[in-house]
Amino acid sequence: MNKQALISITAPASGKLLTLSKVPDPVFSQGLMGQGFAIEPNSSDIVAPVSGTVTLVSDTKHAFGIKTNDGADILVHLGIDTVELKGAPFEVLIKQGDIVTSGQSVVKMNLKMIQDAGKSTTVILAVTNSNDILNDLMITGTSEVKGGQIVAVMNVKETENQTTTKSGNKYDQLATEIIKNVGGAENINSLIHCITRLRFYLKDESKANTAVIENLDGVITVAKAGGQYQVVIGQAVVDVYDAVIKQIGPGFTNDAATAEAVAQTTKDAKKVHGVWPNVKQGVNNFIGVLTASMIPIIGILAGSGILKGILAALTGFKVLSATSGTYVILNAVGDATFYFLPVVLGFTAAKKLGSDPIVLGIVGGILIYPQIVTLAGKASTASTNFLGVPTTLVSYVSSVFPIIVAAWLGKYVEKFLKKIIPTYLRSVFVPILEALILSLVIFIGVGPIVTVISKGLSAGLVSIYNFSPALSGLILGGLYQTMVIFGLHWGLIPIVINDIATNGHSYINSILSITMVAQGGAVLAVFLKTKNKKLKEMSLAAAISAFCGVTEPALYGVNLKYKRVFVVASIASAIGGALTGFLRVDNYALSGALIGFPAFITPGVGIGSNFYGYLISHYATLLISVVLVYLFGYTDKMLAKRNDPMNVENVKVA
Known part of the structure; x- marks a missing residue:
């Protein structure tokens, strides 16, 4: 039986209350250290924001940590870049292991000394294990607060008869597995940590079982740099570090090196500025969400793709009729995952982004509601309105991008609704209103925008084809799979269907077919090159699925995850598309x-020049894609760089 605990947080200092987003430090403002708030102090007294046990007092005195009885880890960071002042402005009144009460004086902070040194005096509070224990954190204070005044309330998850031991057991178990797989304590010289990573100095790195460590629940990836064996943990790094040290002993610690690593990675994070780095980080975050949301269903997507390919072959050879009961049932099994993709992705993306998975699953269901899909399928009914606001309905069957947008917005909409709706009404009104708001954002905002862009792209590509089939193949071959990611390809599908229905053939569908082969060739190259067993298995299944005409497992399981693979595959696809256009390869059915x-x-001719053109263009594309990706697109070194939540740590290794 689950229950919740509410914990009040008092202001650690008197002054102006700020949201974390306004703190000029990306590590905190982006929530990388957890939920919280900040204060611009106007006095030197720093008090304990909660009651609990002091778990950390930094050597440079600029930060301290407290763990509450309910398991919340509170970090208070005094000033920005004040680690460089080596403790001079601070008089610390507590030590690690002390029991403190909320409002108790814990530090004296010399504001003038900090300001004279050109540093910010902002006091930052973060709940570093937010993802593990918090339902939400509600700010209740006004703009001006007094030290010791209640300014926030934590809604803490708690399981009956289990408190902090639950969290402790989890980290203890992870620590045990990490120690065992780095070669045991006897293979460790020392251990430090930074803001997201455990950094081991090992006696013999070859004894470490990297593949096992990477697949541990709670480990993001493993990197090797600067003579360190780095296990990327994320926000819970301090908890895991403490659990490891508890098991191997304090003799392996190096507090000075740890403080230096934390300071350096924090400083490197703040170097990320300007338009391009922010754009790059945004793209990386978007791709990270896409791939992480897809990973739980890659297996069934690949299997479904293979089944759909087999059915296409059976119907193509007239072995099976598309109207038979056997076909209908098997097609339902193969097609259901794709049809209901927005529902499944709503759930998985919400878990990744911190939204309500059930609500987002319902939003996915709303997007593919049969009546809406039917209306969207006809030009005469696609244009409609909602309370007088004009909109264009779009079929979101098998779509990816719109539900990801909804999942990203979901946590903000939910937080807003919880602020304005009384607690006793939230369980009924917050979910349905959240579903309504998110659905309207997609229908009224995203749908029309996607429609306009996709129609424009489609018209442009058709015009280019009429001018030069080879040029059209080059452009469409290179861009189509990117269009698929953003749902912009739907403008081309009606053109293909109309061509086949009216003329009996479609040149454009031949080029689209090439893009599937190129993506499949890319993952086949990864399969051939990687030594990682898990990636090898995923790549082979994804390649087979792509050769059957379903590229989602290749796109989201491998190619986008290792971005260079996708780029190189798109180049191969562009070359293959140009060859297809040059040979004027034609397609006579919705298959490829x-x-x-x-x-x-x-039809009526049999195997002839068109079929030979198909063989040349498709198998040449396959060869080009495999060779290019094998030589230039992938290396197992990329495994160590994937999905690191603090990409800035790649700037410099402390």
Whole structure:
């Protein structure tokens, strides 16, 4: 039986209350250290914001930590870049292991000395294990607060008969597995940590079982740099570090080196400025969410893709009728995952982004509600309005991008609704209103924008094809899979369907077929090159699925995750598209890739020049994609760089 605990947080200093987003430090303002708030202090007295046990007093006196009885880890950071002042402005009245009460004086902070040194005096509070224990953190204070005044309330998850031991057991178990797989305590010289990583100095790195460590629940990845074996943990790094030290002993610590690593990685994070780094970080975050949301369903996507490919081949050879009961049932099994993709992604993306998974699953269901899909499928009914606001309905069946946008917005909408709706009404009104708001954002905002852009792109690409099939193949081949990611490809599908229905063939579908082969060739190259067993298995399944005409497992399971693979695959796809256009390869059915080869046999003629053009263009694209990715697109070194939540640490290794 689950229950919740409410913990009040008092202001650690008197002054102006700020949200974390206004703190000029990306480590805190982006929530990388957890939820919290900040204060611009106007007095030197710093008090304990909660009651609990002091778990940390930094050597440079600029930060301290307290763990509450309910398991919340509170970090108070005194000033920005004050670590460089080596403790001079601070008089610390507590030590690690002390029991403190909320409002108790713990530090004297010399504001003038900090200001004279050109540093900010901002006092920052963060709940560093927010992801593990918090439902939410509500700011209740006004703009001006007094030290010791209640300014926030934590809604802490708690399980009956289990308090902090639950969290402790989890980190203890992870610590045990990490120690065992780095070669045991006997293989460790020393251990430090920074803001996201455990940094081991090992006697023999070859004894470390990297593949096992990477797959531990709670470990993001492993990196090797500067003579360190770095295990990337994320926000819970201090908890895991403490658990490791508890097991191997304090003799392995180096507090000075740890303080230096934390200071250096914090400083490196703040170097990320300007438009391009922010754009790059935004793209990386978006791709990270896409791939992380897709990973739980990659297996069934790949299996479904293979099944759909087999069915396409059977119907192409007239072995199975598309109207038979056997086909209908098997097609439902293969197609359901793709049809209901927004529902599944709503759930997985919400878990990744901190939104309500059930609400986002419902939003996904709203997007593919049968009546809406039917209306969106006809030009005469697609244009409609909601309370007088005009909108264009779009079919979101099998879509990815819109539900990711909804999941990202979900936590902000939910937080807003909780602020304005009384507690006793939240369980009923917050979920339905959140679902309504997010659905309207997609229908009224995202849908029309995607429609306009996709129609414009489609018209442009068709015009280019009429001018030069080879140029059109180059552009469409290179861009199509990127269009798929953002849902912009839907403008081309009606053109393909109309071509086949009206003319009996489609040149454009031949180029789209090439893009599937190129993505499949890319993951095949990764399969051939990687030594990572898990990645090898995923890559092979994704390659087969792509050759059957379904690229989602290749895109989201591998190629986008290792971005250079996707870029190189798109280059190969552009080359293959140009070749397809040059040869004027035609397609005679809504099928393609390697398993859809019957769709390239000219009706009434049989195997002839068009089919030979198909073989040349598709297998040449396969060869080009495999070779380019194998030589230039992938290396196992990329495994150590993936999904690090603090990319800034790659700037410099302390």
